[in-house]
Amino acid sequence: MIDSNDPIWNAIIGITRLGAMATMAExxxxxxxxxGPMSVTELAGACGAHAPSLGRVMRELAAIGIVRTVGPDVYELTENGQALRGDVPGSMRGALRVMVEPGYWYAMGSIPETVRRGRSMFAERFGSFYDYLAERPEFERNFNDYMRVRAASISSALPTAYDFSGFGTLVDVAGGRGHLLAAVLEANPRLRGVLFDREGVVEHAREALGGRGFDDRCEFVGGDFFRGVPDGADAYLLASIIHNWDDDDGLRILDNVRAAMADNGRVLLLETVLPDDDSPHIGKEFDLRMLALFGSGKERTRDEYAALLGKSGFTLSRVLPLPVGASLIEAIPVQ
Structure with a gap:
């Protein structure tokens, strides 16, 4: 008898469950x-799949509660399964497709060799993860969907967890499509925003935020944060940025932020802050993904962020908890 509470067996069984759900998503x-309910034959015809093979997957999905059997080889979606639809808010379809994308799958499967050699096998084979995304538009769309779902609860919580009302201008450094910046701007009508990212990303952000009513108070700037960031703002938000880099590169980014910032400015890092003990935390799982995809990227503890910020001329002033294991780290320039 397999013990369902055994972490080793859970990992072994989990990989086939992931494969079944990813098949459904793909x-x-x-x-x-x-x-409504469909037979396996009908569903296979609609999906362009091999019916007998799909039937075996559906049987597993029924066992884990994604679908339920309502007749011989006939299935319907459960409430959990609704999240795999592509047309519902918070859809997890893109996230599952990311998990089994060949390059991502290679990265996860190569963790033992990454640990043995001390460098990311993914980075060695494919180069920069962001270049990998840019060269694969469908994967990039799925990855962005995945990140948007992850960020949704954070976006809604951030404007109330932190008081932005005292700022005139906020720069969202490497802000992607601007979901976080949009949430803050909506909650703070007097605030001006700057979305700063790579040229191609900025164009997507301009399209994503078009029609949201920010045209007169949101600027879009392309560039490279290793060379500099827009200056003169009251606050700089870096969401899930520093964890992508080792300490040396993290310092280069923070140094550029400090150089652009007034002495009374603020830097806000939205990151996963690891606990110092053995307690379970989603950040520990994210940390292994950073190891696999970036090699040098990593999650950090509060003390590690404080030390890194200190080297760039900042003092960590407070850490505010956010949903899904995230935290907002506020730091002020050393006077």
Whole structure:
């Protein structure tokens, strides 16, 4: 008998469960089942799949509660399975497709060799993860969907967890499509924003935020944070940025922020802050993903962030908890 509480067996069983759910996501099965129950043969025809093989996957999905059997070889979506539809808020379809994308899968499977050699096998084979994304538009879309779902609860919590009302201008450094910046601007009508990212990303952000009512108070600037960031702002937000880099590169980014900032400015790092003890924390899982994809990227403890910020001329003033294991780290320039 397999002990369902055994972490080793859970890992072994989990990989096939992931494969089954990823198959459902890749084939769009949940979208086809949205209208009601379907037989395996009907579903396979709609998905362009091999019916006997799909039937075996559906059997596993029924066992874990993603679908339920309502007749011989006939299935319908459960409430959990609804999240795999592509047309629902908070859809997890893109996230699952990311998990089994060949390069991402290679990175996770190569962790033993990454640890043995002390360098990311993914980076050695494919180069920069962000270049990898840019060269694969469909994967990039799925990854952005995954990040947007992860960020949704954070975006809604951030404007109330931290008081932005005292700032005139906020720069969102490497802000992607601007979801966090948009949430802060909506909650603070007098605040001006600057979305700063790579040229190609900025254009996508301009499209994503178009029609949101920010045209007169949101600027879009392309550039490279290793060379500099827009100057003169009251606060600089770096969301899930520093954890992508080792201490040396993290210092280069923070040094550029400090150089651009007034002496009364603020730097806000939205990161996962690791606990110092053995308690479970999602950041420990994220840390292994950083190891696999970036090699030098890593999650840090509060003390490690304080030390890094100190080397760039900042003092860590407070850490505010946010949903899904995230935290907002506020730091002020050393006077």
């Amino acid at each position: 084939l769009g099965c949940a979208d086809h089942l949205a209208g």
